[in-house]
Amino acid sequence: METLIELEQLQRIHGLQQDDSEIEAAIRQAQAGQIRPYVEIQWPEVILDDWQWDILKSLFDLTIRRVFVKGNTGCGKGAAAGIACCAYFHIWDDAKIIITRDSVRTAQKVAFGEVDKWWRKMRFKPPGKLLTSGVFDTNQHSISLANPQHIEGFRGAHSPHVLFWFDEATAPNLEDKYKLANTQAKKFLALSNPSTLSGAFRDSFPIVDPDQTQTILDQYGKTRCITVSGWECTNVKEKCLEQPVAPIGGIEIAGTFYSHGSSIAADDFELAQPRIPGQTCYDEFMALLNDADPLIRNVYALGKFPDQDPDKQVILPDWLVEPVQFWTRWNRLYLRAQEQSHIFALKLLDQILPVEGFGLDVAASRHGDTSVLAVGGRYGIRAVHECQFSDTQQTMCWALETAIAYGVDLKQGVIPLAIDWGGGYGNAVGDPLKKQRVNVIEIRGNASSDVDPKKYANKRAELYGEAGRRLDPAGDFRMMPFALPDNQRLKAELVAPEKIYSGHDGEKFYITPKGRRGSDANYNGKTLHEILGRSPDRADAVVYCLYALRHQHRRQLIVA
Incomplete structure (x- = not known):
């Protein structure tokens, strides 16, 4: 009996020594970059x-x-x-x-x-x-x-x-x-x-x-x-189920097909138990994959980055699809009427997309960013013009001449021109224009919002937020068409700004700053200039134009 006990003790010691040498060898392999032997020794039952x-x-x-x-x-x-x-x-x-x-x-x-x-x-x-x-x-x-x-x-x-x-x-x-x-x-x-x-x-x-x-x-x-992707998970690949109910598309278990929503027999449900505890199952995955919201399908079922983020983006890419299509149809008809000198058709098209306001983003010089003039009205942006001049005098003349091309004499002071006053260059163009009786509207991005100060932390957030309201196909203006030029740079700039919430109620927000200069010192994200590789001049000109239209409309209501 004593001999048998000693033999068992020796075998146990030998087994422990063998196990120790085995784990030590696995550790050395892991240190050299080969982790699989270590994992298989430590967790022999795990399925990965x-x-x-x-x-x-x-x-x-x-x-x-x-x-x-x-x-x-x-x-x-x-x-x-x-x-x-x-x-x-x-x-x-x-x-x-x-x-x-x-x-x-x-x-x-x-x-x-x-x-x-x-x-x-x-x-x-x-x-x-x-x-x-x-x-x-x-x-x-x-x-x-x-x-x-x-x-x-x-x-x-x-x-x-x-x-x-x-x-x-x-x-x-x-x-x-x-x-x-x-x-x-x-x-x-x-x-x-x-x-x-x-x-x-x-x-x-x-x-x-x-x-x-x-x-x-x-x-x-x-x-x-x-x-x-959910398709790469074992529980999904092997059609394991969380509940004894057939998922979307139905399921076949042991030769029996169960249509969507039908109860699964206990014996068959036992065969469909999860292989990996806690991992998402086939029925859960199919529910996400067939969700009506593409964000749920792509992000939470397939693991893809979203094309848009409704919680963060001020303007969603989807909101630009119909405005661009509307502008493309209108522009094609306008060019055809212009080529064939159809005066009546041109007048009719001018009424469909009238020119009622301008937005001007002024650049510093002939190098770098461009000066951009947006031309539009209540039904959309008719055109976005760009230029680069060495001084502001040339930029001012260019803006006046461009307006004349649309039959608008800005010096009459009727049609408004909104200019950004915050960058130091807008006033260099705006002040001389004021002296010529142009209806100049000053925009200061850091000023308080006069539309909804509980929602918009400053004027710049208001400009883009209100532009988003106008473009939202399910919003307040859903019955009014709106046109946007088919300009890739403009579209990229419009969807780039994101909300940066500042209030405790999760409502009030700033938007992504244009650049480091003038931005909050605590801001650690990328600026619009870093995201786009340029300043969002085209988008700025468009939201200035929309502000000019809103401002003019409010002034007309007050006068009336």
């Missing part, structure tokens, strides 16, 4: 999708510094990140891992919750004590949370192996933390649903084919950009 392996392999690839992941709802991004943190902490005895999110509470509950879950499932525990909000071994070997409300947690993480994990990385209060984290990080991981058009997370993906998984080169070296 190919894209989850991609995250892990990329994070442990010695040539890749940053990994950005966007994907559909509930795909399992956090699970891969939790495994990665546990593994990174174990294989490097000087690893410092910092986890952050939109709030420290959700970081603890959600992000660190994944670390906690996978830590408890590890066959071979690393050194260190698992706490409620981190793991502590030594001052140089820890996992901690960083509060996004303060910058201290994003500084001072000096170590050869610092890993930052930004969960829900599109949160606005994380924007100014990216640069700080990247000065410390040796590895950087950011996860999010791609529900944004701008910001540090969006900018880290390429402009061309941002929804294609790829490795790119940027100022930090190699960055792996991973996009996860």
